[in-house]
Amino acid sequence: MRSRRRTDHERAAGTGDGRGWRGPRRWDGVVLALPLLLALLLVCHCAVPDGPGRWGSLLETFLPWLGLGVPALLCVALLRRSGVALCALLVPLAAWFAVFGDLPLPHGGRAYDLVAVQHNVSDENADPTGTAEQLIAADGDLVALQELTPSLLRDFGGVLDETYPHHVSFGTVGLWSRYPLVDERRIDIRPTGVGADWDRGLRATARMPQGDVAVYVAHLPSLRLGLGGFGSARRDESAALLGAAISAEPLDRVILLGDLNGTVDDRGLAPLTSRLGAPKSGFAFSWPRGFPLARIDQVLARSATVSDVRTLPPTGSDHLPVAARIRF
Secondary structure, eight states, X not given: OOOOOOOHXXXXXXXXXXXXXXXXXXXXXXXXHHHHHHHHHHHSGGGSOOTTTTHHHHHHHTGGGGGGHHHXXXXXXXXXXXXXXXXXXXXXXXXXXXXXXXXXXXXTTSOOSEEEEEEEOOTTOSOHHHHHHHHHHTTOSEEEEESOOHHHHHHHXXXXXXXXXEEEEETTEEEXXXXXXXXXXXXXXXXXXXXXXXOOEEEEXXXXXXXXXXXXXXXXXXXXXXXXXXXXXXXXXXXXXXXXXXHTOOSSOEEEEEEXXXXXXXXXXXXXXXXXXXXXXXXXXXXXXXXXXXXXXXXXXXXXXXXXXXXXXXXXXXXXXXXXXXXX
């Protein structure tokens, strides 16, 4: 019987002898470079220039989702039957876990002093009563709301006031508390060109058993994504104004609750994240409700630890509520 000899074509394709994995080939350099590029984006995202289109901020808004590049590149490596590319996938995998690895882990057993609830209720909320009842079920000590129209303020107050006897609101933001609130005032975070009726920031002192805590509630301007890039200029300006107010805050302990229209990785929120600590665990993507892609509803603190953050069940809003535990 004549033995079958492999042709040059079979040798190039890696077939004909039962051994499937290929040695270096023309495209292996590209397949090897892509995992390394993915790892660099994860670890060195701050090196991506922002420029007029705020492309760096756009990348950082969806930074955790870069992890999906690993299974995508895994499929490519398997199709190419490249052992080198498979090994290279360990680099972005390690990079992802180095940046986000602690967030998915449960930390529910940690001690805490306070539960804060944050929710953009949507000015088109058709079920404010049901939304308020769901927020009460979270058993928070502080509840911060945004997009409160005058009618929604009455509806939410009618339900929340019994559980939270202390309340303050200015414009479209409000705060309900189990603890007395004093020194209440507006915080002007209007970006350039916005009228005086744009009222989205407040500050109050919560008289807690552990001592006074300055509580800020804010709703930063929305973002627009278009051909010109990531429209975050007004959001960034408003964040800088809010950051300056927090920097000047005389009380040591500070809690910020708000729809900041940005993630804690977004450099546009650096005036806040450089002064306040973010949650130590939990992705808690809060927007959009149907398929949450990012947590833009934030609970940040100074001289305190936000030990974990989680999303609550959907309400009549296009955002999911978030609840966070805080330890002083």
